[in-house]
Amino acid sequence: METGQKVTVFGAYGHTGRFVVAELLERGFAPVLSGRDAEKLAALADTFPDHPGLDVRPASADDPEALDRALAGVDAVVNCAGPFASTASGLIEAALRARVPYVDVAAEIEANADTFAHYSARAAEAGSLIVPAMAFFGGLGDLLATAAMGDWTSADEAHVAYALSSWHPTAGTRGAGAVSRERRQGRRVVFSGGRLRHRDDAPPTLTWSFPEPVGDRSVIGEFTMADVVTLPSHLAVPEVRTYMTTGAAKDVVAPDSPAPTAVDERGRSAQTFLVDVVVRSGGQERRATASGRDIYAVTAPLAVEAVHRVLTGRTEAVGVASAGAAFDAADFLHALAGHLSVDLGR
Numbered sequence: 001m002e003t004g005q006k007v008t009v010f011g012a013y014g015h016t017g018r019f020v021v022a023e024l025l026e027r028g029f030a031p032v033l034s035g036r037d038a039e040k041l042a043a044l045a046d047t048f049p050d051h052p053g054l055d056v057r058p059a060s061a062d063d064p065e066a067l068d069r070a071l072a073g074v075d076a077v078v079n080c081a082g083p084f085a086s087t088a089s090g091l092i093e094a095a096l097r098a099r100v101p102y103v104d105v106a107a108e109i110e111a112n113a114d115t116f117a118h119y120s121a122r123a124a125e126a127g128s129l130i131v132p133a134m135a136f137f138g139g140l141g142d143l144l145a146t147a148a149m150g151d152w153t154s155a156d157e158a159h160v161a162y163a164l165s166s167w168h169p170t171a172g173t174r175g176a177g178a179v180s181r182e183r184r185q186g187r188r189v190v191f192s193g194g195r196l197r198h199r200d201d202a203p204p205t206l207t208w209s210f211p212e213p214v215g216d217r218s219v220i221g222e223f224t225m226a227d228v229v230t231l232p233s234h235l236a237v238p239e240v241r242t243y244m245t246t247g248a249a250k251d252v253v254a255p256d257s258p259a260p261t262a263v264d265e266r267g268r269s270a271q272t273f274l275v276d277v278v279v280r281s282g283g284q285e286r287r288a289t290a291s292g293r294d295i296y297a298v299t300a301p302l303a304v305e306a307v308h309r310v311l312t313g314r315t316e317a318v319g320v321a322s323a324g325a326a327f328d329a330a331d332f333l334h335a336l337a338g339h340l341s342v343d344l345g346r
Contacts, residue, residue, distance in 0.1 A: 011081025019300035124319030138226030145325030154236035164248035
């Protein structure tokens with residue numbers, strides 16, 4: 001258990017934010033609930049009767065004074081409010097002013113790239129740590145790839161394949177996707193030749209051999225996620241490719257796909273996932289996998305474990321750093337045994 005350290009959760013009443021608040025409470029932290037809507041924050045606080053008097057501090061991402069109040073006296077901040085293209089900059093600036101570490105759960109490729117581009121030097125100079133994409137997309141793949149690399153200092157290519165039983169998107173996912181598509185003018189993104197590139201052609205459909213019991217599945221090749229920012233930020237891998245099972249890819253873009261529905265006492269949906277990471281170098285191959293339930297719910301232990309490690313000095317970087325650069329990847333993954341089944345030796 002922790003010692004009551006205060007952690008501001010911005011976007012606390014959002015779908016993922018609620019999971020983060022619950023995880024912080026479970027681990028003994030004192031979450032400070034923040035976001036634009038004071039009524040929603042108060043209603044969220046009432047859903048935790050075993051923790052009366054939760055600190056509620058309304059703020060908007062474009063109001064520096066309100067953000068300073070939201071971060072006053074806290075030990076860290078977790079940004080769960082998308083689109084992160086609109087919120088990350090304001091929260092990072094506030095975190096730098098408050099001299100507290102910043103973690104976000106952004107899956108937006110462009111927002112994460114902006115964080116590295118705009119804040120790496122300033123955060124390093126300040127001795128602060130900023131960890132973007134500390135979530136299912138971006139963070140988990142980066143941890144798996146880093147663990148799979150092991151003692152390799154470089155690799156020819158890295159592949160991150162996602163098998164989701166379904167993907168019922170939240171309103172936040174839809175909103176973030178719309179912002180990303182607008183920023184890239186409808187084009188898709190790939191990481192090839194050591195840099196991000198935009199393409200206008202349709203992505204290929206392939207077959208990926210996942211570990212059993214998933215097995216061979218049809219996937220959309222180059223279904224690019226935040227891994228194309230997090231992995232190359234610290235791993236010498238010129239080709240990073242991501243894949244998504246075709247059914248889940250159709251779910252997330254279908255206008256009539258429902259939002260996630262809770263089926264257990266923790267609020268998790270019935271969705272299951274398997275993430276299969278392969279790194280290749282000079283004809284050799286290494287693999288790491290993780291499986292579990294509900295991509296939104298599992299983001300909470302990823303983000304909170306990151307906060308815990310930062311506040312206990314178990315970090316390996318300063319400045320802007322992805323999960324694999326900031327932490328001991330294998331140890332971090334094993335610490336999530338209650339939330340993930342991990343195999344680092346395939």
